[in-house]
Amino acid sequence: MEKFIIEGGHPLHGEVTPAGNKNAALPLLAACLLTDEPVILRNVPDILDVRTMRALLESLGVEIKPLDTHTWQVQAKVIRPADLDPDLTRKIRASILLAGPMTARMGELRLPPPGGDVIGRRRVDTHILALTKLGARVTYDRYFYFSASGLTGADILLDEASVTATENAIMACVTARGKSVIRNAASEPHIQELCHFLNTLGAKIENIGSNTLHITGVEKLHGGEFTIGPDYLEVVSFIGAAAVTKGEIWIRNAGNQYLDMIRLVFGRLGVHWETHGDDIFVPSKQKLEIEPDLGNAIPEISVMPWPSFPTDLMSIALVVATQSKGTVLFHDWMYPSRMFFTDKLVGMGAQIVLCDPHRCIVQGPTELYGEKMESPDIRAGMALVLAALSAKGTSVIRNIGQIDRGYEKVDQKLAALGAKIQRAIE
Numbered sequence: 001m002e003k004f005i006i007e008g009g010h011p012l013h014g015e016v017t018p019a020g021n022k023n024a025a026l027p028l029l030a031a032c033l034l035t036d037e038p039v040i041l042r043n044v045p046d047i048l049d050v051r052t053m054r055a056l057l058e059s060l061g062v063e064i065k066p067l068d069t070h071t072w073q074v075q076a077k078v079i080r081p082a083d084l085d086p087d088l089t090r091k092i093r094a095s096i097l098l099a100g101p102m103t104a105r106m107g108e109l110r111l112p113p114p115g116g117d118v119i120g121r122r123r124v125d126t127h128i129l130a131l132t133k134l135g136a137r138v139t140y141d142r143y144f145y146f147s148a149s150g151l152t153g154a155d156i157l158l159d160e161a162s163v164t165a166t167e168n169a170i171m172a173c174v175t176a177r178g179k180s181v182i183r184n185a186a187s188e189p190h191i192q193e194l195c196h197f198l199n200t201l202g203a204k205i206e207n208i209g210s211n212t213l214h215i216t217g218v219e220k221l222h223g224g225e226f227t228i229g230p231d232y233l234e235v236v237s238f239i240g241a242a243a244v245t246k247g248e249i250w251i252r253n254a255g256n257q258y259l260d261m262i263r264l265v266f267g268r269l270g271v272h273w274e275t276h277g278d279d280i281f282v283p284s285k286q287k288l289e290i291e292p293d294l295g296n297a298i299p300e301i302s303v304m305p306w307p308s309f310p311t312d313l314m315s316i317a318l319v320v321a322t323q324s325k326g327t328v329l330f331h332d333w334m335y336p337s338r339m340f341f342t343d344k345l346v347g348m349g350a351q352i353v354l355c356d357p358h359r360c361i362v363q364g365p366t367e368l369y370g371e372k373m374e375s376p377d378i379r380a381g382m383a384l385v386l387a388a389l390s391a392k393g394t395s396v397i398r399n400i401g402q403i404d405r406g407y408e409k410v411d412q413k414l415a416a417l418g419a420k421i422q423r424a425i426e
């Protein structure tokens with residue numbers, strides 16, 4: 001196991017470029033199963049989850065040739081519905097994304113339970129609803145078994161706007177016979193990217209970015225090239241890191257088109273940034289002050305499906321709030337375990353009342369002090385890094401494999417910005 005040792009109190013300065021979006025890279029890699037021709041993917045992030053997805057795809061017979069660190073040639077020329085290693089599927093939530101393309105192309109997949117962040121129950125019912133609607137049979141007895149003799153387009157109403165279920169439904173629809181409509185579809189940036197990627201391979205997906213997708217099935221997809229967009233979660237993590245250390249940074253190729261709602265919410269915490277083309281400048285002279293609602297009411301930051309504020313950024317926003325003057329209520333109804341890491345912030349000196357598993361009140365600003373902590377999940381882990389960067393003294397964060405799942409070389413990027421951070425083996 002590895003850990004980070006962080007000496008806090010050093011403002012970040014300089015510039016940083018985000019890696020490709022983890023939650024786009026994973027479905028795009030899975031979608032390569034839909035064609036037997038070569039696909040070139042650029043800006044593939046070098047992170048643990050992507051390595052796990054690579055191992056899963058290779059076990060199905062997919063050939064993956066890195067052309068350089070971030071460019072892969074992927075070819076699913078001859079694939080087999082092999083038994084997948086449960087130790088691998090358990091590592092990532094995105095292993096469920098093999099179900100749509102494998103059922104579409106091979107007519108079967110035996111899938112051990114998917115894993116991912118331990119942040120509460122993670123339903124797969126919506127995936128089953130979508131695939132069943134297209135004519136697949138799904139059985140579950142500790143393992144999932146998906147089978148089909150050809151899929152037929154359908155009008156699918158998702159029972160919730162699940163991100164990965166929408167992705168599975170899209171991948172299953174693009175080569176299904178006839179037309180499909182996916183209603184109550186999620187529309188996160190990675191879903192939009194998956195649609196654009198599939199269209200470059202010959203798919204016919206319309207209304208991209210909306211919650212009603214229209215898909216006309218095509219017989220076959222061909223090869224192509226695609227560049228994965230920047231990870232907006234990493235971009236905002238760096239904005240947060242600059243704000244809590246009172247630093248001043250540039251973020252290059254930040255993917256500004258996806259940051260509107262996030263800018264609104266961070267603005268309410270007193271964090272502002274300038275956009276220069278696709279770059280971001282976070283100035284050091286920020287008055288971190290929480291903006292109350294009308295009538296001086298305590299504001300609430302609540303997560304919602306896209307285009308609203310994403311759950312994956314709540315932990316980062318929460319740490320920023322500990323450094324802003326005022327009071328704010330955070331509400332994450334999606335996951336029941338994402339707020340428990342607040343006890344670690346309280347241990348560092350933050351004033352937080354955890355009202356229930358879904359709600360907490362933060363009052364700031366409070367001085368934070370270095371602590372020994374464990375990273376419980378990817379986003380809370382990164383949030384603890386931010387807290388440690390702004391704290392007085394030295395912090396130790398263990399179990400950083402959680403952070404490495406989704407953040408590429410985060411310690412090196414922070415060190416280049418002037419942070420005093422070291423990676424060490426336990």
Ligand SMILES: CC(=O)N[C@H]1[C@@H](OP(=O)(O)OP(=O)(O)OC[C@H]2O[C@@H](n3ccc(=O)[nH]c3=O)[C@H](O)[C@@H]2O)O[C@H](CO)[C@@H](O)[C@@H]1O
Nearest residue numbers: 023093094121122123160161162163164165311312334335
């Ligand atoms: C690999 C990947 O892409 N993972 C992301 C994906 O996970 P994932 O696709 O697993 O998450 P889902 O969108 O399915 O749902 C997240 C949680 O919200 C609940 N829910 C969701 C929508 C809804 O309308 N009603 C509802 O109750 C689900 O039951 C679940 O508990 O999306 C999540 C929500 O943005 C992110 O946290 C994950 O980082």
Ligand SMILES: C=C(OP(=O)(O)O)C(=O)O
Nearest residue numbers: 093094116117312378379
């Ligand atoms: C919850 C997350 O990831 P996953 O769905 O892959 O567990 C995340 O990226 O914040």
